[in-house]
Amino acid sequence: MNKNKKKNVQLIIDNNLCCGCGACEGMCPTKAIIIDITKSYRPVINETSCTKCGICYQICPGKGWPALSWARSLVDRNTYWDDNYGPAYDCFLGKSADDNIHLQAASGGIATSLVILHPRSGWPQVAP
Incomplete structure (x- = not known):
């Protein structure tokens, strides 16, 4: 070289x-x-x-x-190793059920939908 x-x-x-x-x-x-x-x-x-x-x-x-x-050191009895993502507790797929959010938001709009759902559901509880 x-x-x-x-x-x-x-x-x-x-x-x-x-x-x-x-x-x-x-x-x-x-x-x-x-x-x-x-x-x-x-x-x-x-x-x-x-x-x-x-x-x-x-x-x-x-x-x-x-x-x-370092990532492999995080694997314990509660996690598993995923070759694409590293140590994981569990893996879920999701998208917004609202087509307007799903098509316009990043990553299928799941985070946006959860934020919208939050005030109505009372979950998760967050500090003010």
Whole structure:
């Protein structure tokens, strides 16, 4: 490797430090990094397009700490390990039953619907 070339996030991926946040994909000026969430949250680098500018490496929150081993340490008898999401207590899918919210809100509108439901249900109780 040319000494003047900087590191890219492949080093982070290879050392299991990637947390799958997507910052590298968003910052890559040549669009050489793709995350296909239907397959994995791990970035895939097109080495032909990558100029090794180092921006992805610098922006990556995973460099310098072992995200995967830290996350695996959280698994206990009350959790299980999910290869896509890490340690989990349970996993639920949901979307708003209101089509207007579902189609206009992020992530299917589940959080928006829960916030709207909250005052009527009295759940969950939150401090004023």
